[in-house]
Amino acid sequence: MRSIRSVVACLSLGAIARKMNSAAGLCVPGTSAAEPGLLRLTSVPGHDQNRVNDVLLLRPTTETRRRCDNETENLQNDHVVFFPGDIQNFQQEMALQPDATPWQSWSLERVALTLGHRFPGCHIWLVRASHMYLHKFSCYQNFVESNLFGAPEHSPDYGGIRHLRALLGHGMQRAGLPNPLPPLSGTATPGPLPVGFTLTIVGFSKGCVVLNQIVYELAGARADPELRLFLDSVSDMYWLDGGHPGGSETWVTNKCALNELASSGVTVHSHVTPYEVRDPMRAWVGREHQRFIKTLEDLGARLSQKLHFEEEPASIENHFRVIQEF
Numbered sequence: 582m583r584s585i586r587s588v589v590a591c592l593s594l595g596a597i598a599r600k601m602n603s604a605a606g607l608c609v610p611g612t613s614a615a616e617p618g619l620l621r622l623t624s625v626p627g628h629d630q631n632r633v634n635d636v637l638l639l640r641p642t643t644e645t646r647r648r649c650d651n652e653t654e655n656l657q658n659d660h661v662v663f664f665p666g667d668i669q670n671f672q673q674e675m676a677l678q679p680d681a682t683p684w685q686s687w688s689l690e691r692v693a694l695t696l697g698h699r700f701p702g703c704h705i706w707l708v709r710a711s712h713m714y715l716h717k718f719s720c721y722q723n724f725v726e727s728n729l730f731g732a733p734e735h736s737p738d739y740g741g742i743r744h745l746r747a748l749l750g751h752g753m754q755r756a757g758l759p760n761p762l763p764p765l766s767g768t769a770t771p772g773p774l775p776v777g778f779t780l781t782i783v784g785f786s787k788g789c790v791v792l793n794q795i796v797y798e799l800a801g802a803r804a805d806p807e808l809r810l811f812l813d814s815v816s817d818m819y820w821l822d823g824g825h826p827g828g829s830e831t832w833v834t835n836k837c838a839l840n841e842l843a844s845s846g847v848t849v850h851s852h853v854t855p856y857e858v859r860d861p862m863r864a865w866v867g868r869e870h871q872r873f874i875k876t877l878e879d880l881g882a883r884l885s886q887k888l889h890f891e892e893e894p895a896s897i898e899n900h901f902r903v904i905q906e907f
Contacts, residue, residue, distance in 0.1 A: 629744065632723040641704060659703040666788050672691070681716065706752065779815075784820060790825055823866075855894075
């Protein structure tokens, strides 16, 4: 992705990052490991035991779980899963990499805390990419066929949704959460999901390839009784300034796939910046985004969209800031 090539090439980015840290009210160096409510889970398996991901969980605070009219805690079952972009990693790992150090404001721990404010009362899950080539390029190989740099090859039957379903269930069990997702049984008459279980899926930059893969898999997954129940719990999907190093498929433009998304009832949110959709060197990104929006509008999807920082010069700083602004 061009943003990461910029990180490697431009020494001046350190100054930008210091400005970002100041604006966000965050200090570097440091780690969020001691922040209350944060739990790091390593090598959490999905449906296939060979597919594992490290996961960071931010639990909601006791105050946000408590009902105003009840003295006992209301254990919420609302969950948000976030897929980060290139160079984003755990704070400790980023501190060890010279190219990543200036961007620690956007570590998984810091983003988890930001999302905790954005989605109060929810369990916030951040899924680290299974591989980071050169410690920079996130590769979501467990969710979508990808090359070393994380450029995807989408298909309708890779198993990304099944992996997400199992990964979240195993993560809930490892974290000791009450009422976790039950294991996949493979039966034609699956049991119900936990009472009140809801899911919001958010992708930023490279992480949007996972959301795109989910869209391509919707038709097949909805034919599976267990996966359909899981998908019915998804209320919202957020695409935040999607981008990857491939020359196409930055946004889903396949009408059949988008028809499945529109008919699912999921509310689709698109938040972009000029950094991705107005880059003359990658003009296809903007064209694909326009087709994504237009097709969903024509199909009657529940859709919201916003172009952030429209009047400002395109910058990697604003590319990251969309995480705070959406």
